[in-house]
Amino acid sequence: DVGQPGWGLLGAAGRPAALPAGQTCELRVGPEVFYLGSDAGTLTVRRGPAPDGDAVVTMLTDTLYSLLTGQTTVTDAVRHSTVDGDTEIARRALEPLAAALAKPAPSLTSKPAGI
Secondary structure, eight states: OOHHHHHHTTTTTTOOOOOOOTEEEEEETEEEEEEEEETEEEEEEEESSSSSEEEEEOOHHHHHHHHHSSSSHHHHHHHHSSEOOHHHHHHHHHGGGGTTSOOOOOOOOOTTOOO
């Protein structure tokens, strides 16, 4: 269901991330909780609270979808959210989500349309 934040976040997993290894951000969207981290420079998304999270971001579902679809920027998303902890870590964790559903991450297995 497109109305669930988890589906939108899956589209961002694997995108390049500037989040330093070992630093995590907990993302709370409505009743759902996720934690964002990085592995080898790419975003990882998991369900549940972030163990020892460096930042906790609480945002409305509408704000998340606006970020994922490119209708709002990371700066505006942070402005319309509550951030506890390191704001810079929060921004770095949210950057890969920006327009993730509008511009899919490139893939080596992508084929041109029509094939």
